[in-house]
Amino acid sequence: MQKPIIVIHYGEIALKGKNRALFERRLQQNIRRALKNIEYKANLQRVSGRFILSLNDSARHNLPRERILQRLREIPGITYFGVGFEVNNSLDDIIEGVISLSKDLPAGSFKVDTRRSDKTFHLSSPEVNRRVGQAVVDRFGLPVNLNDPDSVIRIEIAYTGVYIFCARYQGIGGLPVGVSGRVLSLISAGFDSPVASYLMMKRGARVYFAHFHSAPYVSRNSIEQVHSLVQRLSDFQEESICYMTPIAGIQKKLIAIAPPAYRVLLYRRVMIHLAERIAKRHKCEALVTGESLGQVSSQTLRNIGVVDESASMPILRPLVGMDKEEIISLSRSIGTETISAEPYDDCCSFLMPRQAETWGTIEEVKEIEAKLECSDEYEDAMKQTEKLVIPNRYTADATINH
Ligand code: ATP
Ligand code: MG
Helix, strand or coil, X not given: CEEEEXXXXXXXXXXXXXXXXXXXXXXXXXXXXXXXXXXXXXXXEEECCEEEEECCHHHHCHHHHHHHHHHXXXXXXXXXXXXXXXXXXXXXXXXXXXXXXXXXXXXXXXXXXXXXXXXXXXXXXXXXHHHHHHHHHXXXXXXECCCCCCEEEEEEEECCEEEEEEEEEECCCCECCCCCCEEEEECCCCCHHHHHHHHHHHECCEEEEEEEECCCCCCCHHHHHHHHHHHHHHHHCCEEEEEEEECHHHHHHHHHHCCHHHHHHHHHHHHHHHHHHHHHHCCCCEEECCCXXXXXXXXXXXXXXXXXXXXXXXXXXXXXCCCHHHHHHHHHHHCCHHXXXXXXXXXXXXXXXXXXXXXXXXXXXXXXXHHHCCHHHXXXXXXXXXXXXXXXXXXXXXXXXX
């Protein structure tokens, strides 16, 4: 028997003590969801510290298999996975399976790495390594290199079955989305906030989104761009909810009353206020921004303090210690860079050129806020908020195809 499978490993989860079962269940659900539009055979089994995904005949062929690999690369919680076979629990079957797999090995050295959790199997791991390795040498003449091989053939002998695989693909690691609760990310069309949102997903948070815009006074292109960004980010959590909130009414009032140097700070506090209202609808427990310390004048410690003071929930800033170059390079690797690089109308620029010396104490800012009285404008903004449910590209593709 040689049943085509993908062996999926997860790392950090194994360390999480009593939460482990919860995490495994969540990861299993997330994998199932991610693959639901791919014809592969609905069999995903949890087997002591790993998942075994059984593939049917159609998934053996390249196209669906490539799609499966592509999706697995983007599921937070998976550390690595490999493509191979499940074989019968005998040395002959293991050797036969490894020989089939080795046909696709690149030229170069190899080693066999066996893990035996089924202690009733009659050979020790080193003995299996030796015998299987010898069979590959005899058949293909490849050199063995135990320290720095070009390929590793893995054999996992578990009570539930024997799994062999060689190609090893890197996952993104982290924790499965959903195990760390919910957050609301303030997302703009720039580089930073999409990366911040991704990092939160990677730590197991389900991310909701809020974008503030100045349409109809400026074009809707920031809205379209945020829509594309969220769609891309949904690859990591399947589906996202994004709120688009117009704030030009509040901005106008702010401009009439607030001295220029305070506007950006006041405006940030307005965003936090509205974001919290949205966050509460979905039981989000924290807000997320793409701020990084000192990147622009509004992101100094003092200003961060003034913004935080207006919030009743924690504001998480996963990029706080990162350089712009690091952030952009991460955005490239998650596929948001090209979208963020498009020009867009930032609501910050609407009647509010960025102030060089944005600065203010909490007392001063509160004094101005007391004169502002925006409750009607807040209500209007919430009433005019659009709620979008944004699936990932794969689900979107599948809908179009049907
Ligand atoms: P980004 O690249 O994310 O736009 P930035 O370097 O341009 O960040 P700012 O414009 O100062 O920095 O914004 C800081 C953070 O405030 C953003 O990372 C984002 O979380 C939030 N933010 C800014 N503009 C908006 C907006 N229009 N809607 C929602 N959130 C916003
Ligand atoms: Mg910005």
